[in-house]
Amino acid sequence: xxxxxxxxxxxxxxxxxxxLYIIGGKWSIxxxxxxxxxNKRFKEIERSIPGLNKRMLSSELRKLEINGLITRSSxxxxxxxxxxxxxxYGATLADIISELIVWGVTHRKRIF
Amino acid sequence: xxxxxxxxxxxxxxxxxxxLYIIGGKWSIxxxxxxxxxNKRFKEIERSIPGLNKRMLSSELRKLEINGLITRSSxxxxxxxxxxxxxxYGATLADIISELIVWGVTHRKRIF
Numbered sequence: 001x002x003x004x005x006x007x008x009x010x011x012x013x014x015x016x017x018x019x020l021y022i023i024g025g026k027w028s029i030x031x032x033x034x035x036x037x038x039n040k041r042f043k044e045i046e047r048s049i050p051g052l053n054k055r056m057l058s059s060e061l062r063k064l065e066i067n068g069l070i071t072r073s074s075x076x077x078x079x080x081x082x083x084x085x086x087x088x089y090g091a092t093l094a095d096i097i098s099e100l101i102v103w104g105v106t107h108r109k110r111i112f
Numbered sequence: 113x114x115x116x117x118x119x120x121x122x123x124x125x126x127x128x129x130x131x132l133y134i135i136g137g138k139w140s141i142x143x144x145x146x147x148x149x150x151n152k153r154f155k156e157i158e159r160s161i162p163g164l165n166k167r168m169l170s171s172e173l174r175k176l177e178i179n180g181l182i183t184r185s186s187x188x189x190x191x192x193x194x195x196x197x198x199x200x201y202g203a204t205l206a207d208i209i210s211e212l213i214v215w216g217v218t219h220r221k222r223i224f
Contacts, residue, residue, distance in 0.1 A: 001206055001207045001210050002210045002211060002214045003210070004209075004213045007213060009149050009160060011217070012145060012149070012213050013142055013145070013146075013160070013161065015212070015213045015214075015215075015216025015217045015219075015220065016141050016142055016145060016209070016213060016216055017142070017216070018216040018219050018220055019212045019213075019215050019216035019219065020141065020212070022219065024136070024137075024138070025136075026136065029132065030125055030128055030129070033124060033125070033128060034121070037121050037124070048121060048125070049125065092215065092218070093215065094113055095113045095214075095215075096208070096211045096212060096215055097116075098113050098114045098115070098116045099114060099208045099211050100127070100128050100131045100132070100208060101116045101119060101124050101128060101131075102114045102127075102207075103127075103131050103205065103207075103208055104126065104127025104129070104130040105119065105123070105127045107127075107130050107131065107134065108126070108127065108130055110201075
């Protein structure tokens, strides 16, 4: 566990808010995780997350791109060759994402 | 970083969803963190989180209690002696919370 005792309560609260502002909500983390898992095309990402519609995915991808967490690249010679990749900055979310996964797996075991 | 490669994409997605279902939203994590930081009374928690109103805090505390993350205890001999404490289960969120704080602190440095 990372030590955060050097930060006072206000700093901790601000930091939590900043993080949740960027990756909070229902879809950001599932989308980033899907891209990390090798889904690079819009359709691949869409299929990998049941319940997520095109419009929402489109808007979330734009948000993640604006925040520098993913890149969108296209090849003008190949139509529909747009693909998404996480940036080095997006990769810094890996620790958070794996903590969320581990906690969720344990929680599910506890419930059932 | 915790290794989650043993889980396939569907398991990861479910786990992320389960976790976000319990601690997603704007207030859960700030409230749990406030309680971890030693705020035990309703008023203390309320004051520690600017922007959070009574009604919302009340409803969030109930949700956290139902999910077994905090306990609410009262002393019938002392009026208004209700206090909240995290459970051992709530304490398992510490890793996630510290990751969120560390990421937020770094993100803020990056932006400014």
